[in-house]
Amino acid sequence: MDRTFSRIKTQSLNRLDLSKKGSVDEDIEHVVSLLNSCEQFFTTSSCSGRIILIDGVRQAFKSASYSDMSGLSRACGDAVLKFEPFVLHVQCRRLEDAQLLHSVAVNSGFRNSGLTVGKTGKIVSAVRSTHGLEVPLSRHGKLLVDEDYIQFLTQIANQKMEENLRRVQRFFQNFQSAVSAERQHIPDSPGTQEHQVSQHTHKKGRRGEQGTNKQNQLNVNKRRHQHETVGCHDYGDSSLPELNDCLDLFT
Amino acid sequence: MDRTFSRIKTQSLNRLDLSKKGSVDEDIEHVVSLLNSCEQFFTTSSCSGRIILIDGVRQAFKSASYSDMSGLSRACGDAVLKFEPFVLHVQCRRLEDAQLLHSVAVNSGFRNSGLTVGKTGKIVSAVRSTHGLEVPLSRHGKLLVDEDYIQFLTQIANQKMEENLRRVQRFFQNFQSAVSAERQHIPDSPGTQEHQVSQHTHKKGRRGEQGTNKQNQLNVNKRRHQHETVGCHDYGDSSLPELNDCLDLFT
Numbered sequence: 001m002d003r004t005f006s007r008i009k010t011q012s013l014n015r016l017d018l019s020k021k022g023s024v025d026e027d028i029e030h031v032v033s034l035l036n037s038c039e040q041f042f043t044t045s046s047c048s049g050r051i052i053l054i055d056g057v058r059q060a061f062k063s064a065s066y067s068d069m070s071g072l073s074r075a076c077g078d079a080v081l082k083f084e085p086f087v088l089h090v091q092c093r094r095l096e097d098a099q100l101l102h103s104v105a106v107n108s109g110f111r112n113s114g115l116t117v118g119k120t121g122k123i124v125s126a127v128r129s130t131h132g133l134e135v136p137l138s139r140h141g142k143l144l145v146d147e148d149y150i151q152f153l154t155q156i157a158n159q160k161m162e163e164n165l166r167r168v169q170r171f172f173q174n175f176q177s178a179v180s181a182e183r184q185h186i187p188d189s190p191g192t193q194e195h196q197v198s199q200h201t202h203k204k205g206r207r208g209e210q211g212t213n214k215q216n217q218l219n220v221n222k223r224r225h226q227h228e229t230v231g232c233h234d235y236g237d238s239s240l241p242e243l244n245d246c247l248d249l250f251t
Numbered sequence: 252m253d254r255t256f257s258r259i260k261t262q263s264l265n266r267l268d269l270s271k272k273g274s275v276d277e278d279i280e281h282v283v284s285l286l287n288s289c290e291q292f293f294t295t296s297s298c299s300g301r302i303i304l305i306d307g308v309r310q311a312f313k314s315a316s317y318s319d320m321s322g323l324s325r326a327c328g329d330a331v332l333k334f335e336p337f338v339l340h341v342q343c344r345r346l347e348d349a350q351l352l353h354s355v356a357v358n359s360g361f362r363n364s365g366l367t368v369g370k371t372g373k374i375v376s377a378v379r380s381t382h383g384l385e386v387p388l389s390r391h392g393k394l395l396v397d398e399d400y401i402q403f404l405t406q407i408a409n410q411k412m413e414e415n416l417r418r419v420q421r422f423f424q425n426f427q428s429a430v431s432a433e434r435q436h437i438p439d440s441p442g443t444q445e446h447q448v449s450q451h452t453h454k455k456g457r458r459g460e461q462g463t464n465k466q467n468q469l470n471v472n473k474r475r476h477q478h479e480t481v482g483c484h485d486y487g488d489s490s491l492p493e494l495n496d497c498l499d500l501f502t
Contacts, residue, residue, distance in 0.1 A: 112365075114366055134384050
């Protein structure tokens with residue numbers, strides 16, 4: 001079972017990132033790297049959080065300003081401003097690994113987190129927040145709110161994004177502590193997947209991207225992994241519930 | 252293990268409903284009854300969906316109208332209109348029971364669903380939707396939007412509630428089919444918990460509430476179970492992530 005998990009992990013980490021952005025967002029690079037350095041986990045998709053304005057086309061921001069919304073007066077459809085918090089899917093080797101991750105997630109404030117256990121034994125832990133904001137702004141092209149309200153909304157959305165990133169940091173720290181505590185319980189456990197990381201490093205190195213193990217590990221995650229910041233999740237896996245969440249908005 | 256689960260189920264169903272409303276909402280009575288009639292499941296909390304206006308005090312509606320918002324001009328704080336969809340927590344006997352329920356939930360459109368597996372082996376399947384609406388309306392007592400916008404918002408919130416209830420119905424039908432299919436696979440399985448339901452019926456009957464088994468079963472669920480419609484979840488169980496979701500809004 002361990003060998004199979006390890007093989008699936010390697011395949012997944014080597015697969016091309018199918019998201020629009022094509023890399024992990026820098027705000028959560030450290031989280032993704034830490035998870036992937038543990039032999040019992042690998043991330044299959046992630047989004048650090050985003051503020052989105054939808055009006056026919058979809059614009060995403062890390063932080064929003066009134067100027068971002070300036071096109072609203074020319075809106076021709078039903079425009080909506082949305083804040084979507086951090087979301088992360090992590091495939092886990094065993095149920096107890098998923099339990100550990102779930103417990104860390106809930107204790108860090110991600111209270112909509114939950115596990116999925118597939119019929120074939122595939123275990124995925126989803127880290128989800130309860131944070132949200134979803135505000136209709138126009139109807140059939142007619143703007144329904146004024147400038148002051150839009151200013152206020154962008155402020156609220158930015159505050160939510162800041163709180164979201166604080167929560168991500170809490171998750172990172174709690175996960176670090178949990179992994180350290182686990183390693184102390186199992187003194188002989190290798191804990192991190194040095195071998196696999198080295199393999200990646202070597203592979204990248206051969207392509208002329210020399211650097212420290214850690215740097216290369218980040219590169220692997222940034223370039224090859226299925227993550228996204230402002231695009232849709234795109235891991236081609238129908239067993240994960242959030243796959244089409246953002247597509248909902250276009251239908 | 253089966254006996255322990257059965258005992259915990261009986262205890263839970265006999266416990267007083269700690270929610271504000273004190274009973275299961277009629278929109279989801281049939282869902283809760285069906286789940287509790289299966290020996291491998293029992294519900295620990297539920298909310299059929301609600302539209303909430305928060306401004307110091309908290310008002311909840313099954314459907315909203317402009318008159319519900321008429322107090323907004325006297326708002327003294329930061330008023331927010333929110334739509335919260337159906338949420339359901341179901342304790343499951345075995346992991347495969349939870350998998351079945353989870354699969355039905357995701358296939359019915361509840362894509363933020365997930366399992367929680369406690370250290371003591373307690374398995375809970377949470378059914379959650381991605382539907383939402385969260386609109387700030389006033390700031391420090393100053394109303395930031397006009398009457399037309401509030402009319403429009405109540406319309407959107409009501410549409411979301413209708414879609415929510417359609418999705419609940421889909422979940423009910425899909426769950427019914429899944430349970431029937433399971434029973435066909437295990438011809439000797441009793442499927443529903445006739446014995447336990449009869450016990451409840453008898454108990455209620457002695458208190459002068461005679462009726463058919465089914466009617467009494469509904470009464471048991473309505474009067475004794477920990478559910479709510481317009482209050483907060485209140486099952487006194489910190490392992491379930493949504494416990495304080497609605498409290499968030501007051502902090």
